[in-house]
Amino acid sequence: MSLSYLLASAVLLALLLVFYRYLTADQRRRRAALATPFPVAWRTLLAEHVAFYDGLADADKTRFEQAMQLFLARTRLTGIQTEVDDLTRVLTAAAAVIPVFGFPGWEYPTLHEVLIVPDAWQLETRPDQEVRPLQGTLLGSVQRFQNDQYMRLSRAALVQGFTDAEDKHNVGVHEFAHLVDEADGQIDGIPGAGLPPALLRPWAEVMQRELAAIRAGHSDIDSYAGTNEAEFFAVVNEYFFERPEKLQENHPELFDLLSQALHQHPEQTLGASPGHLDPRQWLRQLRAKKKVLGRNSPCPCGSGKKYKDCHLASAA
Known part of the structure; x- marks a missing residue:
């Protein structure tokens, strides 16, 4: 057997090994993340700050924690002039999990980094940006770089969003809702990934009626939702997860459609405990x-x- 043949075989085996590791990298990442015990300190922070988590049954709390671990294993959190401490890490991951908790195994495939800045900032907007302005400043944004995306979040706004569980404002949930919206290929306010095809037209009709009411000043939905369809979807996600009973009372058709789009309908029983997807459960627990x-x-x-x-x- 010639030396050149042995060298060629060794090179081929090395390439096959590299290719195999590339193909299995995601599986190995998931296994490693789930094999790591969930930090007790994080569980305490969740119980103290995240009312949605606190209202779950024990089995679903475990599933929530695992989803957080998988998110953090895939997504880099980078502090810009601020520290990414445990509270920031926990609240960012919780904000990522809440809108997709009805979708076991969900991941944000194009999001690889979240930039954490100390407070609101000013940024010149571009057509490819989705932003949440407040008095001329930004609290969060989703931006594209080539085929990937990165998110920028104000740490102050992130923490404030979880401080009052019933004020209908949570900038973290808002920004991740944009990525849920984009699951069908575009950020257009139509949740094509979760809503059955037969309900897409009813959703579009309800959305336009609600937008008209918001723009006319005849709605309790935050006026920023009237900016466009994409911001409407993100804002009503905040309302849905912070005041579900009030949304159901004031906007019953919107509540029902959004419940189905997010797989958070009270009659759905995904997971270990029937009924745990009732979005009002955490509110009852809190009260x-x-x-x-x-x-x-x-x-x-x-x-x-x-x-x-x-x-x-x-x-x-």
Whole structure:
């Protein structure tokens, strides 16, 4: 057997090994992430800051934690003039999981990095950007670079979004909702990935009616939703996950369609515990806790203030 033949065989085997590792990289990443115990400190932060998580059954809390681990194993979080501490890491991952919790195994295939900045910033917008402005500044954006995307989030806005679980504002959920919207190939306000084809037309009709009401000033949905169809979808996701009962009361058709689009319908039973996809469950859990709170108890939002000085008035 010639030396050249042996060398050629060795090179071929090396190339095959590299190719095999490339093909199995995602499986190995997932196995490694799920083999790592979920940090106890993270679980405490979730219980203190993420009401959606706190309202889940134990089995679904585990599934939520695993989804967070998979997200963080795939997505790099980079601090820009700020530290990516445990709270930032937990809240970013939770914001990524909440809109897609009804889709076990969901990943954001084109998102590889989230840039965390200290606070709001000003940025010249381009046609390929989806942004969330506030008084001329930005709190979050999804931007494309070649075939990939990266997200930029204000840490201050991210934390604030989880501080009040019922104010209908969560910039993290908002930005990840844009990526859910894009699952059918474009950010256009139509959730083609989750909504059955037969309901696409009813969704478009309801969306246009709601947009008209918002633009006329006759809606309780945040006026920013009237910017365009893409922002409408992201804003009503915030409303859906923070005030589901109020959305159902004021916009029953929109609530029903969005519940089906996000696989969060009360009648659906994905996962281990039937009924866990009722989006109102966490709210009931939160309010049950509030009933046993005294005026001088620590506020459950995690602010460190007494309940009477923080969320007592809004809970009344």
